[in-house]
Amino acid sequence: MPNVLIRNLDPAVHSVLTARAEARGQSLQQYLTAELTEMAGKPTLTELIEEIQQQPAQPRISPDDIISAIHEGREGR
Template sequence: MTSVQIKEVPGQTHRVLRARAAAAHQSLQEYLRAKLIDDANQPTLDEVLDRAGGRDGGLIPLQEAVATLRSDRARR
C-alpha cells in the first residue's frame, strides 16, 4: 500500500478529527483512512454523468421526455 501525508492542517481541524476518531474508537490514521476510502468509492457527479453519457439507449429530445413524464404523472 502507498502512503499519503498531509501537511499544514489547521489546529482546530486536527482537534476535531482526533475527537471524531476517538468517538469512533479508532486512531486518527484509521479514521482518516476509512474516510478517504469511502470518498474514493463514491463517484463524483462528473464521473456519473460521463458514464451515463456513454451508454447506449433511446435518444429522444428533452422536451419530449418532459412531456411524457408530465402526461404519465397527470394520469395518476
C-alpha cells in the same frame, strides 16, 4: 502500502478529525483510512455525469403514452 502526508493542516480541522476518530474508538490513522476508502469508492459528480453520458440513450415515453397506460390499467380492474 502507500503513505499519505498532509502538511499545513489547519489545527481546527485536525482537532475535529481527532474527535471524530475518538468517537468511533479509532486512531486518527484508522479513521482517515476508512473515510478515504469510502470516498474513493464513490464516483465524483463529474465521473457520474460522464458515466451517464456514455450510456445509450433510453427511448422517451410520451405523456400521451403514459395517460393511455393509466386508462388501460384502470379499465382492467
